[in-house]
Amino acid sequence: MSTAVQFYVSSIAILTCINFIAVWGLDLQYGVAGIYNFAYIVPQAAGAYTAGVLALQPASFYQAGETYIGGLNLGFPLPIIGAALAGGVVSLLMGMIGMRRLRGDYQAMSMLVIALIANAFVTAQTGFFNGPTGISLIPKPLQAQFGYSLVSYQWDYLGLVVVVAFLVFLLIRNVTRSPFGRMLRATRDSESAAEALGRNTSRARMVAMVLGGMLAGLSGGLLVQYIGAWAPGSWLYPETFLFFTAIIVGGTGNMLGNVIGVLLIPTGIIEGTRYLPQIGYPGLTDALDWVIIGLVMLAFMWFRPRGLVPERRRKRALRGGAVRDQDAQLRTQLQGHEAGV
Amino acid sequence: MTTLLTVVLFGIYAGALLSIGSVGFSMQFGITNVLNLAYGAVLTAGMFSDYWIGGGSSSVWLAIVLGAVGGAVISLILGRGIVASYVKRGTTLFGMAMVTIALGLVMQFGLQAIQGPADYSYAVSHTTVVHIGSVAMSTLQLIVIGCAVVLMLAIHALLRYTTLGLAMRSTAADASLARACGVPTTRIRNVAWIISGALCGISGALLGLSTGSFNSTTGGGFFITLVAAAIIGGVGKPYGAMLGALIVGIASEAAAALIDPSYKDIVAWVILILVLLLRPQGIFAEFASERELVA
Numbered sequence: 001m002s003t004a005v006q007f008y009v010s011s012i013a014i015l016t017c018i019n020f021i022a023v024w025g026l027d028l029q030y031g032v033a034g035i036y037n038f039a040y041i042v043p044q045a046a047g048a049y050t051a052g053v054l055a056l057q058p059a060s061f062y063q064a065g066e067t068y069i070g071g072l073n074l075g076f077p078l079p080i081i082g083a084a085l086a087g088g089v090v091s092l093l094m095g096m097i098g099m100r101r102l103r104g105d106y107q108a109m110s111m112l113v114i115a116l117i118a119n120a121f122v123t124a125q126t127g128f129f130n131g132p133t134g135i136s137l138i139p140k141p142l143q144a145q146f147g148y149s150l151v152s153y154q155w156d157y158l159g160l161v162v163v164v165a166f167l168v169f170l171l172i173r174n175v176t177r178s179p180f181g182r183m184l185r186a187t188r189d190s191e192s193a194a195e196a197l198g199r200n201t202s203r204a205r206m207v208a209m210v211l212g213g214m215l216a217g218l219s220g221g222l223l224v225q226y227i228g229a230w231a232p233g234s235w236l237y238p239e240t241f242l243f244f245t246a247i248i249v250g251g252t253g254n255m256l257g258n259v260i261g262v263l264l265i266p267t268g269i270i271e272g273t274r275y276l277p278q279i280g281y282p283g284l285t286d287a288l289d290w291v292i293i294g295l296v297m298l299a300f301m302w303f304r305p306r307g308l309v310p311e312r313r314r315k316r317a318l319r320g321g322a323v324r325d326q327d328a329q330l331r332t333q334l335q336g337h338e339a340g341v
Numbered sequence: 342m343t344t345l346l347t348v349v350l351f352g353i354y355a356g357a358l359l360s361i362g363s364v365g366f367s368m369q370f371g372i373t374n375v376l377n378l379a380y381g382a383v384l385t386a387g388m389f390s391d392y393w394i395g396g397g398s399s400s401v402w403l404a405i406v407l408g409a410v411g412g413a414v415i416s417l418i419l420g421r422g423i424v425a426s427y428v429k430r431g432t433t434l435f436g437m438a439m440v441t442i443a444l445g446l447v448m449q450f451g452l453q454a455i456q457g458p459a460d461y462s463y464a465v466s467h468t469t470v471v472h473i474g475s476v477a478m479s480t481l482q483l484i485v486i487g488c489a490v491v492l493m494l495a496i497h498a499l500l501r502y503t504t505l506g507l508a509m510r511s512t513a514a515d516a517s518l519a520r521a522c523g524v525p526t527t528r529i530r531n532v533a534w535i536i537s538g539a540l541c542g543i544s545g546a547l548l549g550l551s552t553g554s555f556n557s558t559t560g561g562g563f564f565i566t567l568v569a570a571a572i573i574g575g576v577g578k579p580y581g582a583m584l585g586a587l588i589v590g591i592a593s594e595a596a597a598a599l600i601d602p603s604y605k606d607i608v609a610w611v612i613l614i615l616v617l618l619l620r621p622q623g624i625f626a627e628f629a630s631e632r633e634l635v636a
Contacts, residue, residue: 036435097618104435105376109568110617112378116565117610124603241442248439280457287454294447298423301432301440 025215034188047083047217087217134231251307356590365540371577381564387542412542
């Protein structure tokens, strides 16, 4: 592959893996726990800013007139760990404010307003993260180990992101299969029924909120360390809508559906059109991308609101064993009889 | 003293601009029970239709007429053509929020694709400055205040003294009972979409005119402030929306004068969150009840 093609392929793969992490986190909140978090981009932004200011030198070092807090110049895993923690803390605060028992559309709207407030506040307060211009020149992690060659660094970073995404996959799979995951789904399907069975549903939702927020923060940290800059324009509310579109197109409450959704929407539409020959004026392609994404959402809400891969119906026998396994056992027994064993 | 007068006068002006849209939003929400997050895009569409059809003319009266017509047509198509179909299909409340946000984004970015990278701006208007005490206001701002007062009185007269207004109030209070009493609720909802769209378009056109230059995102931020006004007053209550608009207008002007102009919107939005936080039962009790979701 030529260098340009390698660069193109590897950067799309990196962004796709980062989006897997972000979308899995949001689906834990929305698809599994039933939280309408329309401010999901805020913990991602918190993670990105945190990782940025942890990795950067102090503002005075660059003499560029930027103002931001931090500038600790920390080495590789620390900015990303800090990003995940920041995402969790911000989600905890958002959950305390926005997770009242409101009607579904009201919850979505109050979360949307929280996202707007956060963005406007960071823009207005230039002291925290350099206001509207944002932070830039964020150093790439592990450059000494990965080497300074642009293309080989890309592949190495992709390797790192794939490993992190796989760990996140295992984490979420275990959480959703655990009794806790079952409780989250019960809370989503009928909060009063789950409460009648003695479950603390508000705490369960808050845990899902924080865990999802940590994944958002993690994805933001990985993203900012790769793209090197972050500003209020990077986290406007349509970005959250993009993640929701991925989830609804792919299928809520299951990770395979999420993967398909990410490949089709953020990767297919946003990244896929990024390097197309320019049509019209600069920015026309972006605007048309969003029109298409909105139309895709409308089409799926009409024809297939449960997504391409609907959530599997889980059946449980009384003692908790999976019904499906019993069926399989029965079938092998029957087959055994038929075969005359 | 000058600061206080500035805050009050500009607050009234901001409140006037907000009240037109927030009364429309409130009325449509009360009658159809659909939280229409595409309302911001209708606002922008009102702005654009005035600019396009009026050819950038800075006439206030033309803006009112064109904004009203543009907003009403788009709102009717959106409400009856699209939103009502999704409701009939059984889309959930959160699903409706998704659908209306999607519609808003399609419209906003569609307009942006047509507009291109440069903002639209009105030719320098020949407004004169009027001094009230020590505060200078433009005649345009005074006309906006006047328009809002006239429109509010008209809405009041419509709701109070006409059969249509009675039908609208009864549909908002209990749609199935109203239908049983012979109120043509479907037609009433059409009227609600049209009136709310017209008010929204007027609000947008006047906003574009008084800001001077605008783009496809201008309506979005203003819409959330307008929702804040509507919710503070108690959604679905047009009179509450008028009061809410005044409160939000004065509060955001106070924030602009006392903290920093960039805090204008933030203050309004924080008030919205505080209302949702401190009086959730007000909204919860009234709107999470078993009212039928209709459009």
